[in-house]
Amino acid sequence: MPANETATELLRATRIAPSILSADFARLGAQVDEVIAAGARVIHVDVMDGHFVPPITMGPIVVSALADRVHAAGAILDVHLMIERPERQVAEFAKAGADSITVHAEATPHLNYALAAIRDAGVSAAAAVNPGTPVGALAEVGALLDMALCMSVNPGWGGQPFIAASLDKLARLRGLLPSTAIEVDGGVDAKTAGPCAEHGAGVLVAGSAIFGAKDPAAAYAALAQAAGAV
Numbered sequence: 001m002p003a004n005e006t007a008t009e010l011l012r013a014t015r016i017a018p019s020i021l022s023a024d025f026a027r028l029g030a031q032v033d034e035v036i037a038a039g040a041r042v043i044h045v046d047v048m049d050g051h052f053v054p055p056i057t058m059g060p061i062v063v064s065a066l067a068d069r070v071h072a073a074g075a076i077l078d079v080h081l082m083i084e085r086p087e088r089q090v091a092e093f094a095k096a097g098a099d100s101i102t103v104h105a106e107a108t109p110h111l112n113y114a115l116a117a118i119r120d121a122g123v124s125a126a127a128a129v130n131p132g133t134p135v136g137a138l139a140e141v142g143a144l145l146d147m148a149l150c151m152s153v154n155p156g157w158g159g160q161p162f163i164a165a166s167l168d169k170l171a172r173l174r175g176l177l178p179s180t181a182i183e184v185d186g187g188v189d190a191k192t193a194g195p196c197a198e199h200g201a202g203v204l205v206a207g208s209a210i211f212g213a214k215d216p217a218a219a220y221a222a223l224a225q226a227a228g229a230v
């Protein structure tokens, strides 16, 4: 089965991807509806296992709970796995409704296998690098990547400041993978969104800058304008 072509196409444009990590979980569906109504088409889901990163967040049950409303709106679920040995969980997340799955280069000795498993499940495949990991860690798997994710904070928490060195790193990643979608995640706000886009990022994940704001729809619109997003 090929990767999810609709998702891969959506991820090619410059877009803001709201991360539900900072949403109000007591009314998660309504918060997702709010940003979709504001124009969001990529909803970012941060999965943490208490091992790869200290916190534990959510799993396939949350993906499954959101899938129908997100897909009905023509949007996709972009699932960021911050878990060890992610290849063991790919099938569950695909079944739950993930459209794009990102695994970390640092989380498995079997990155090639993990990415192939994602595509085999009919999902768009992405790999992430932590701030301390060189972009070259993705050099050997370029042909299996629908998207590459440059972490601009150390993974595990929302609300951290953007690591400035990520801008040059984004440019290096863009040079390494000229025709692959590039995502940036961490500390994206109205100040950092523009420079991220200028340095090669297409999909800009934003959690606290959207769901931490009084009006998430207005915050989404401000970020989209700052990034020149669709």
Ligand SMILES: O=C(CO)[C@@H](O)[C@H](O)COP(=O)(O)O
Pocket: 019, 021, 022, 044, 046, 080, 082, 153, 154, 155, 156, 157, 158, 159, 160, 185, 186, 187, 188, 205, 206, 207, 208, 209
């Ligand atoms: O993957 C992660 C954190 O590990 C992110 O997706 C965060 O959710 C981004 O949050 P902000 O930095 O935008 O608040």
Ligand SMILES: [Co+2]
Pocket: 019, 044, 045, 046, 080, 185, 205
């Ligand atoms: Co994330």
